Amino acid sequence: xxxxxxxxxxxxxxxxxxxxxxxxxxxxxxxxxxxxxxxxxxxxxxxxxxxxxxxxxxxxxxxxxxxxxxxxxxxxxxxxxxxxxxxxxxxxxxxxx
Amino acid sequence: xxxxxxxxxxxxxxxxxxxxxxxxxxxxxxxxxxxxxxxxxxxxxxxxxxxxxxxxxxxxxxxxxxxxxxxxxxxxxxxxxxxxxxxxxxxxxxxxxxxxxxxxxxxxxxxxxxxxxxxxxxxxxxxxxxxxxxxxxxxxxxxxxxxxxxxxxxxxxxxxxxxxxxxxxxxxxxxxxxxxxxxxxxxxxxxxxxxxxxxxxxxxxxxxxxxxxxxxxxxxxxxxxxxxxxxxxx
Numbered sequence: 001x002x003x004x005x006x007x008x009x010x011x012x013x014x015x016x017x018x019x020x021x022x023x024x025x026x027x028x029x030x031x032x033x034x035x036x037x038x039x040x041x042x043x044x045x046x047x048x049x050x051x052x053x054x055x056x057x058x059x060x061x062x063x064x065x066x067x068x069x070x071x072x073x074x075x076x077x078x079x080x081x082x083x084x085x086x087x088x089x090x091x092x093x094x095x096x097x
Numbered sequence: 098x099x100x101x102x103x104x105x106x107x108x109x110x111x112x113x114x115x116x117x118x119x120x121x122x123x124x125x126x127x128x129x130x131x132x133x134x135x136x137x138x139x140x141x142x143x144x145x146x147x148x149x150x151x152x153x154x155x156x157x158x159x160x161x162x163x164x165x166x167x168x169x170x171x172x173x174x175x176x177x178x179x180x181x182x183x184x185x186x187x188x189x190x191x192x193x194x195x196x197x198x199x200x201x202x203x204x205x206x207x208x209x210x211x212x213x214x215x216x217x218x219x220x221x222x223x224x225x226x227x228x229x230x231x232x233x234x235x236x237x238x239x240x241x242x243x244x245x246x247x248x249x250x251x252x253x254x255x256x257x258x259x260x261x262x263x264x265x266x267x268x269x270x271x272x273x274x275x276x277x278x279x280x281x282x283x284x285x286x287x288x289x290x291x292x293x294x295x296x297x298x299x300x301x302x303x304x305x306x307x308x309x310x311x312x313x314x315x316x317x318x319x320x321x322x323x324x325x326x327x328x329x330x331x
Binding site: 003004005006007008009010011012014015016018019020021022023025026027029034035037038039040041042043044045046047048049050051052053054055056058062065066069070072073074077079080082083086087088089090091092094 | 118119122123140141144147148151152153154157158161165171174175178179182183184185186187188189190191192193196197204205208209211213216217219220221224263264265266267269270271272273274275276277278279280281282283284288291292294295296298299300303310313314317318319320321322323324325326327
């Protein structure tokens with residue numbers, strides 16, 4: 001099916017343009033003042049937006065898992081440990097309900 | 098830029114790959130699910146693994162695949178996938194410090210393997226009190242890239258009789274990565290307003306125009322950063 005390859009190659013080209021575009025854009029932005037403050041805040045804003053979107057699509061089990069992950073991450077600041085506790089919570093809740 | 102001795106390049110590559118392991122677990126389950134799905138929908142093995150190698154974006158691949166199979170056409174499928182990948186623009190922009198003054202081929206190689214997980218990696222380096230170096234980010238990205246392709250291939254080949262990842266909560270691994278990053282990214286009260294703006298924009302998009310929810314993500318993150326830029330804190 002040629003449609004599949006056309007989609008793959010088109011999306012590949014678009015994705016690469018986006019990836020290189022972000023870096024080229026950042027090269028031309030000022031490194032101080034409002035722009036710099038915005039760029040510093042960007043990763044956090046991106047992650048909170050991602051979490052908001054993922055959690056909106058989750059049910060009770062995912063909210064339970066998310067809460068446990070957040071609490072463990074806050075206490076331990078350890079990524080693998082936080083992840084595993086969240087995954088186990090979701091698995092357990094799905095088993096029980 | 099002073100040239101690093103080879104052993105320090107190697108140790109940065111290895112450290113980046115090691116710090117990427119939690120995200121690689123998440124990518125492995127997601128990649129297997131993608132391989133499984135494509136195998137069941139009549140993709141060739143070369144198309145499934147080729148898409149993972151050339152696009153390297155989980156949600157974008159899934160959405161483009163979904164649009165194509167739904168009969169939306171090639172153009173619509175590419176557009177939907179690219180919309181989801183637009184957020185990587187913000188990620189490679191924030192990798193500026195590690196990429197600047199590098200030869201063009203190194204920049205190309207590193208942005209090629211940049212994903213959401215790169216943000217996690219930069220955060221891990223920061224929590225250690227160091228800035229993510231070029232080779233650190235590339236090492237992590239390369240590991241994720243290889244895991245992603247292998248997981249797609251594995252899911253495709255084992256498309257029958259694969260255990261359901263949902264049963265073990267493994268599909269939650271991706272959500273867990275991002276949630277677990279939040280406490281470390283929190284910089285204090287100056288983040289309250291930008292984060293609220295970013296989150297509220299996503300919620301508003303989901304409520305008002307659910308079909309364009311992926312734009313809510315990019316616009317929300319950008320508006321949040323804009324808020325941080327225009328407000329002053331001492």
